[in-house]
Amino acid sequence: MTRRARLIVLALGGAGLAALLIAACFDLPRFGGPWHPYGDRAVHASLARRTANTIASVNFDQRAFDTVGEMSILFASVLGTVVLLRQTRDEKRALPQPEEVALPVRRYALVVLPVAFVAGLYVIAHGQLSPGGGFQGGVVAATALHLLYLGADYRALERIRPVGLYEICDALAACAYVVTGLAGVLAGTAFLANTLLPYGTFNTLSSGGIVPVLNAAIGMEVACAVVVLLARFLDQAVEIEEESGKP
Amino acid sequence: MDDPLIVVVLLLVAATATAAVAVRDPVRQALVLSVLGVALALLFTVAQAPDVGLSQLAVGSALTPLLVMLSVRKVRRRQGDGKGRAP
Numbered sequence: 001m002t003r004r005a006r007l008i009v010l011a012l013g014g015a016g017l018a019a020l021l022i023a024a025c026f027d028l029p030r031f032g033g034p035w036h037p038y039g040d041r042a043v044h045a046s047l048a049r050r051t052a053n054t055i056a057s058v059n060f061d062q063r064a065f066d067t068v069g070e071m072s073i074l075f076a077s078v079l080g081t082v083v084l085l086r087q088t089r090d091e092k093r094a095l096p097q098p099e100e101v102a103l104p105v106r107r108y109a110l111v112v113l114p115v116a117f118v119a120g121l122y123v124i125a126h127g128q129l130s131p132g133g134g135f136q137g138g139v140v141a142a143t144a145l146h147l148l149y150l151g152a153d154y155r156a157l158e159r160i161r162p163v164g165l166y167e168i169c170d171a172l173a174a175c176a177y178v179v180t181g182l183a184g185v186l187a188g189t190a191f192l193a194n195t196l197l198p199y200g201t202f203n204t205l206s207s208g209g210i211v212p213v214l215n216a217a218i219g220m221e222v223a224c225a226v227v228v229l230l231a232r233f234l235d236q237a238v239e240i241e242e243e244s245g246k247p
Numbered sequence: 248m249d250d251p252l253i254v255v256v257l258l259l260v261a262a263t264a265t266a267a268v269a270v271r272d273p274v275r276q277a278l279v280l281s282v283l284g285v286a287l288a289l290l291f292t293v294a295q296a297p298d299v300g301l302s303q304l305a306v307g308s309a310l311t312p313l314l315v316m317l318s319v320r321k322v323r324r325r326q327g328d329g330k331g332r333a334p
Contacts, residue, residue, distance in 0.1 A: 032250070055298040123301070131297035139305035143313070226310065230317075237317040242325065 050199040051208035056128045060214040064192040067214070068177065071221055075174050078225045082167070085232040090243050098153045109151025116144035124219035128208045134215045138222030146230060154238050163231045166224045173221035180213055256290045273319045277312040284308025 001009075029035050046057030059067050087093065120141025127133030149157045181192035189195045192210070200207040263283040270276045284307030291300035 053298075132301050133298070136298070136301040136305050139302075139310060143305070143309045146313075230310075230313070233314055233317040233321075237320040237324070 047202075049194060049209060049211075050202040051211050052129045052203045053127065053131065053133070055131070056133050056211055056215060057208065059133065060128075060211045060218075061194045061208070064181070064194070064210075064214060067218065068181070068192070071174060071177060071218060074222065074225050075170070078170065078229050081229055081232050085236050087235075087240050091240050092243050093239050094241050096154045096238050098155065101151065101153070106151045109147040113144055113147040113151065116147065117141055120144055120223070124216065124223075125205065127215040127219070128211045129203060129205070134218030134220075135222050138219045139226055141219075142223045142226035142230070145227065149234070154234070157234075161227060161231065163228060166227045166231070170221060170224035170228060173217050173224060177214055177217040177221065180210060180217065184210075250293070252293050253290075256286065256293050260286045260290050274316060277315040277319070280315065281308045281312040284311070 042058055042062065043054050045062055046054040049057065049061060051057040051061065120137045120139075123132035123137030123140060124134055125137075127137065145161060146157065148160065184193040184196055185191050187196055192214075194208075194210045197209040197213070199209045206212065260283070263279065263286045267276060267279040267283050270279050284303060287307060288300045288304040291297070291303055
């Protein structure tokens with residue numbers, strides 16, 4: 001195929017896609033309108049299972065299988081990072097020297113660290129009740145730990161962050177999600193079906209059946225995944241350097 | 248599109264996104280990206296999607312800029328090594 005023919009095919013395909021997208025845009029419901037067919041059904045289903053946060057119900061009950069996929073994406077990308085950013089044969093580790101931290105930075109980091117960490121855990125724990133959930137809270141809790149790098153130094157961070165342990169916890173949490181789903185199969189319903197646990201009282205921590213369990217698994221998975229991810233990046237940025245004498 | 252608050256936040260997002268593209272230095276770009284993350288989180292919150300807003304705040308304004316800055320530091324350190332050893 002010549003360059004000209006390829007350009008014609010590309011132009012045809014692009015024009016068709018653009019026409020379809022524009023036609024679809026004219027049929028969209030108006031911005032901020034009152035008509036929400038999917039939203040109404042999702043809220044109904046979530047209230048029927050006594051989950052206060054409809055988004056959590058969509059993520060961990062109505063579309064729990066989609067969340068397996070999202071979790072696997074995160075897990076696989078962290079696995080890829082760990083493999084790619086490992087210490088290779090021609091690299092060595094240099095211990096970073098402790099450096100003076102400006103006093104206001106140190107005070108700010110050490111005051112905010114526990115607050116941010118507890119806020120992260122709170123967001124995970126209340127995923128089925130209020131906005132937020134395992135993913136958001138996990139990222140907040142994991143990044144909060146890294147304020148120690150700002151407030152103290154890299155070695156202090158390494159002491160509270162044994163990466164191997166976090167890698168194991170990451171895998172365990174991912175397994176916990178799938179095993180909770182398989183429990184439904186064993187009980188005779190379906191993978192990740194929310195029929196196993198009692199639904200509890202609306203708007204309490206233990207409401208929603210399987211939702212808080214899956215939410216907690218995702219929280220643990222995301223927190224550990226982010227810690228491992230940042231640990232690999234920090235290792236490369238701070239510790240690992242090329243062996244001198246090699247080009 | 249009647250809500251003035253949404254219009255203001257949309258303009259803010261457009262301005263910060265343009266700034267993120269216009270700034271060429273990766274370190275500054277990471278900082279602008281973090282501001283853009285906050286603006287997007289505001290937009291999602293006024294559009295009544297606080298869940299997405301929280302994700303955006305955590306990932307877009309904290310995690311991504313941090314990863315960019317760490318990568319820049321690694322690249323610059325390697326370049327610095329090369330220059331130091333060359334003479």
